[in-house]
Amino acid sequence: MAATIRDVARASGVHVSTVSRTFSAPHLVNAETRNRVLAVAEELGYRPNRAARALTTGRTHNIGLIVADISNPFFPPLIKSAQAQARARDYHVFVADTDEDPLVEEELIQTLAKQVDGVLLCSPRLSNRVIERLRADVPFVVVNRRVRGMPTILMDVGQGARLAIEHLMRLGHRRIALLLGPAGSWTSGEMRAAATATDGVELVILGPNAPTEQGGLAVAAEVISAGVTGVLAYNDLVAIGLIEGLYERGVRVPDEVSVVGVDDIVPGRLNRPKLTTVAMPTAAAGRMAVDLLLQSFDAGATPTLATLDTSLVVRESTGEARK
Amino acid sequence: MAATIRDVARASGVHVSTVSRTFSAPHLVNAETRNRVLAVAEELGYRPNRAARALTTGRTHNIGLIVADISNPFFPPLIKSAQAQARARDYHVFVADTDEDPLVEEELIQTLAKQVDGVLLCSPRLSNRVIERLRADVPFVVVNRRVRGMPTILMDVGQGARLAIEHLMRLGHRRIALLLGPAGSWTSGEMRAAATATDGVELVILGPNAPTEQGGLAVAAEVISAGVTGVLAYNDLVAIGLIEGLYERGVRVPDEVSVVGVDDIVPGRLNRPKLTTVAMPTAAAGRMAVDLLLQSFDAGATPTLATLDTSLVVRESTGEARK
DNA sequence: CGGCATCCTGCAACCGGTTGCAAGAAACAT
DNA sequence: ATGTTTCTTGCAACCGGTTGCAGGATGCCG
Numbered sequence: 001m002a003a004t005i006r007d008v009a010r011a012s013g014v015h016v017s018t019v020s021r022t023f024s025a026p027h028l029v030n031a032e033t034r035n036r037v038l039a040v041a042e043e044l045g046y047r048p049n050r051a052a053r054a055l056t057t058g059r060t061h062n063i064g065l066i067v068a069d070i071s072n073p074f075f076p077p078l079i080k081s082a083q084a085q086a087r088a089r090d091y092h093v094f095v096a097d098t099d100e101d102p103l104v105e106e107e108l109i110q111t112l113a114k115q116v117d118g119v120l121l122c123s124p125r126l127s128n129r130v131i132e133r134l135r136a137d138v139p140f141v142v143v144n145r146r147v148r149g150m151p152t153i154l155m156d157v158g159q160g161a162r163l164a165i166e167h168l169m170r171l172g173h174r175r176i177a178l179l180l181g182p183a184g185s186w187t188s189g190e191m192r193a194a195a196t197a198t199d200g201v202e203l204v205i206l207g208p209n210a211p212t213e214q215g216g217l218a219v220a221a222e223v224i225s226a227g228v229t230g231v232l233a234y235n236d237l238v239a240i241g242l243i244e245g246l247y248e249r250g251v252r253v254p255d256e257v258s259v260v261g262v263d264d265i266v267p268g269r270l271n272r273p274k275l276t277t278v279a280m281p282t283a284a285a286g287r288m289a290v291d292l293l294l295q296s297f298d299a300g301a302t303p304t305l306a307t308l309d310t311s312l313v314v315r316e317s318t319g320e321a322r323k
Numbered sequence: 324m325a326a327t328i329r330d331v332a333r334a335s336g337v338h339v340s341t342v343s344r345t346f347s348a349p350h351l352v353n354a355e356t357r358n359r360v361l362a363v364a365e366e367l368g369y370r371p372n373r374a375a376r377a378l379t380t381g382r383t384h385n386i387g388l389i390v391a392d393i394s395n396p397f398f399p400p401l402i403k404s405a406q407a408q409a410r411a412r413d414y415h416v417f418v419a420d421t422d423e424d425p426l427v428e429e430e431l432i433q434t435l436a437k438q439v440d441g442v443l444l445c446s447p448r449l450s451n452r453v454i455e456r457l458r459a460d461v462p463f464v465v466v467n468r469r470v471r472g473m474p475t476i477l478m479d480v481g482q483g484a485r486l487a488i489e490h491l492m493r494l495g496h497r498r499i500a501l502l503l504g505p506a507g508s509w510t511s512g513e514m515r516a517a518a519t520a521t522d523g524v525e526l527v528i529l530g531p532n533a534p535t536e537q538g539g540l541a542v543a544a545e546v547i548s549a550g551v552t553g554v555l556a557y558n559d560l561v562a563i564g565l566i567e568g569l570y571e572r573g574v575r576v577p578d579e580v581s582v583v584g585v586d587d588i589v590p591g592r593l594n595r596p597k598l599t600t601v602a603m604p605t606a607a608a609g610r611m612a613v614d615l616l617l618q619s620f621d622a623g624a625t626p627t628l629a630t631l632d633t634s635l636v637v638r639e640s641t642g643e644a645r646k
Numbered sequence: 647c648g649g650c651a652t653c654c655t656g657c658a659a660c661c662g663g664t665t666g667c668a669a670g671a672a673a674c675a676t
Numbered sequence: 677a678t679g680t681t682t683c684t685t686g687c688a689a690c691c692g693g694t695t696g697c698a699g700g701a702t703g704c705c706g
Contacts, residue, residue: 052662071399094417267590375692
């Protein structure tokens with residue numbers, strides 16, 4: 001059995017409260033005593049039990065990070081930067097995956113609620129209503145979804161969609177398909193709104209689609225029969241799947257159809273043709289999300305909204321429109 | 324403030340112990356009382372505090388999952404299957420990423436120790452000695468590393484390496500490069516041992532390399548100057564990076580050099596040429612790891628060793644050796 | 647009607663820490 | 677010598693639950 005604070009107290013001949021202070025408020029204990037306690041603790045291999053500490057302080061020094069699908073390469077950079085930022089602030093991050101299932105998402109939040117000080121909710125699949133209700137259980141920062149009254153990090157995918165469509169139009173494309181994402185996705189709605197608001201383009205909207213290569217593969221036939229020369233896909237995975245699907249049907253990218261993705265994930269850079277895409281500031285988002293969350297702990301709740309700009313990365317999957 | 328067990332007790336006119344039993348041992352409390360308590364609890368939005376419960380029971384019903392690099396696509400399938408299996412057993416999984424840093428890994432284990440019932444340690448970068456010491460703090464199951472006296476899941480990468488080399492030899496390759504992984508990697512050692520033990524092949528060993536596309540890109544020049552016609556890479560990411568690096572230098576795969584990866588990750592399937600690779604049974608490994616861990620809780624500690632077979636998936640990155 | 651088992655509930659100690667309060671000792675001021 | 681302040685430490689209650697034990701109520705049996 002691991003040593004407890006009482007073992008250390010007994011072995012060093014002081015009261016448990018003195019041992020406690022040695023670790024959580026060292027300036028309150030005499031240097032000599034402190035050193036003795038530390039020596040004994042070291043010898044016994046004592047480490048404060050963070051869960052027990054949390055019971056009285058109300059602070060676990062952990063934060064939860066919930067993502068819809070950990071195998072989507074979009075998330076790891078965000079997770080990594082959040083983890084790094086948290087570590088620098090003496091916090092730890094627990095990641096959990098909801099499998100794109102709102103029920104699992106809700107259950108996970110409930111479970112995490114008492115074991116973390118706050119939760120980073122990335123690309124949630126839950127409705128705003130449910131999220132607002134759950135806020136009573138644990139503080140949130142929401143990433144990639146606008147929820148009023150809550151700290152939020154948005155990556156301006158609407159602006160990104162505009163960049164992509166303008167890029168395609170400059171290349172002479174007039175009839176463009178927009179591949180939507182899954183039904184509950186805020187991102188998908190933003191892209192649609194931005195695309196619809198653009199003048200001078202015939203828009204064909206296809207979807208909802210699964211946010212994976214499978215989703216892209218599955219929609220390839222529809223894209224061909226829609227007679228478009230340019231495509232803006234919900235994300236890079238869909239774009240990669242689409243290119244694969246087009247390739248299988250003898251349609252060449254970018255010679256016959258130009259494809260733009262969103263996210264700028266690693267596989268897109270390795271794809272052939274290399275993917276033209278809207279780069280999302282994921283690392284910055286992860287960092288800011290942690291800061292916003294920690295900030296929301298002590299400051300009088302001032303829900304902040306941060307909107308991060310996206311940028312277009314032109315590679316090889318887009319080219320001049322065929323006449 | 325969230326409702327506690329005492330709030331519920333007060334509001335329903337029973338003692339806290341009765342409320343406690345209503346949730347953790349319902350058969351011990353009268354049906355009528357139980358329903359009343361449940362109704363009050365529902366109304367107050369009461370949920371048992373799992374951390375507090377863990378303090379007395381010693382069971383958190385959480386398990387930790389530590390991986391070296393969450394952005395390596397090798398891990399997500401393992402994470403997902405572990406999570407699914409855990410959920411079915413009423414456990415939750417917390418994932419953490421060590422950034423390939425042994426010190427971070429150790430710190431993470433210490434932190435997790437009191438907040439989970441056990442830890443799945445995947446492809447650890449720590450030395451066996453340290454792992455054996457940390458076992459005192461928390462039960463482990465180790466994946467992809469042989470640690471004596473501990474439950475272990477191995478994927479037989481030695482056998483996989485043999486499959487890959489035999490495949491290359493059948494295609495007429497005689498001079499083959501083996502790209503090692505990072506220094507502390509058990510997997511890398513196993514591959515080397517298996518490759519060295521194979522007769523009839525001139526082996527060129529290159530490395531250690533970072534287990535990423537960067538690692539593959541960086542070693543491309545060396546591969547060319549080594550004058551080999553076949554390559555077995557530490558993993559798919561390295562293989563993809565290598566193919567990219569060879570391509571940049573005008574060397575065609577598989578026409579001039581054949582490349583075999585290890586892992587069978589998704590990007591390898593999307594790569595062009597599609598990657599020939601040694602498929603790892605990651606989903607099975609995740610499932611078994613959870614089972615082994617849960618099993619180690621109640622059973623009198625019987626450290627088990629499970630070795631899972633790998634298989635060769637032949638795609639487009641290997642072909643006949645040039646004469 | 648007495649004896650006994652069963653069911654249900656309360657009491658109180660406990661898990662491993664934290665923290666407000668008080669008291670003794672030492673240092674300092676007057 | 678006395679009063680005041682500053683340090684240091686112990687005491688005990690508390691965080692939110694769980695659980696062994698005991699006792700009252702009820703039902704069953706002979």
